Amino acid sequence: MVSDRHRVARMRRLAVRALDAYPLADRELRFIADEENATFRVDATARDGRDRFLLRVHRPARHGRNIDSAAAIASELDWLTALRAGTDLLVPVPFRTTDGKLTTVAASPDVPEPRVCSVLRWMDGRIHSAAPRPVHLHRLGSVMARLHNQAGQWRVPRGFVRIRWDWETFFGNTMVYGGISAADVWDLLPDDLRRRFARVASGMRGVMTHLGEGADSFGLIHADLHLDNALFWRDEVRVIDFDDCGFGHWLYDIAVSLWELRYRNDYGAFRSALIDGYTQHRALPPSGLAHLDDFIAAREVAFGLWYTGTARVNPVFRADLDEVQEDIGRSLDTLLQD
Secondary structure, three states: OOOHHHHHHHHHHHHHHHHOOOOOEEEEEEEEEEOOOEEEEEEEEEOOEEEEEEEEEOOOOOOOOOOOHHHHHHHHHHHHHHHHHHOOOEOOOEEOOOOOOOOEEEOOOOOOOOEEEEEEEOOOOEOOOOOOOHHHHHHHHHHHHHHHHHHHHOOOOOOOOOEEOOHHHHHOOOOEEOOEEHHHHHHHOOHHHHHHHHHHHHHHHHHHHHHOOOOOOEEEEOOOOOHHHEEEEOOEEEEOOOOOOEEEEHHHHHHHHHHOOOOOOOHHHHHHHHHHHHHOOOOOOOOOOOOHHHHHHHHHHHHHHHHHHHOOOOHHHHHHHHHHHHHHHHHHHHHHHO
């Protein structure tokens, strides 16, 4: 396993190469994180003046074993462009390369394979996940509903490629985590946690079949819209990190927003606030919230598989793996008995 310091250093060298494809001068590069993608803040001078940007070095096979990463990332940026052009929703603005492309590919001798990279205009704001209040969930629900409204009406362009958040993606062998297939990650789980995951998988097969994939239940979703991906600025909510966006059940987006709040004593207030904000702009899916906890459980499984696989290559994840798995197990124990 490569040390954290050496992994960041080699990602930085690759990031510098990627920036050569963009019309940015006087660049200052600052490392942010190396979790799903390696991300960097870039202060630089563009044609319209000095500004701040987010550079993402994307992980290979991030969107599934059989999906072209460049096409998937370009599709994400196509949706962001459409949201900026057709709504008043505040989402990141893609920044194009010198030759007008949405992505570039960079290579470095000490990185095993070339990486797709993309740049977004920076967005400022406060994250309230550490000390949330119901008003934050109300505003998030409002934004989510309007996002779903746009997605339900938007005609995706030809060649649009994104993850399908179906049963196979959650529980099968579609995804790659930490460079290994999802099926192999299941084998890394402790036996008792694997049994819990299997119970969720069994239950969700029936839930997803029941809900179906009609337009009233299923569409293009953010798929990671919790409070860490919402920037609050005065009266605005700025939605970031569309890296997981794809086609899934509308209810899954709602579940993700409540996932980390589910076991607070004041969870009811957060749930009510989110739903109130949502239903001001859009009706709930036909089955309402009957399967909300089922989708929260599915989120726990997806998070657990991702974390376990990533721990194979990231020492920071490895250090906390046992504690994270124990927390997920306790969470599922409660969800599965309700």
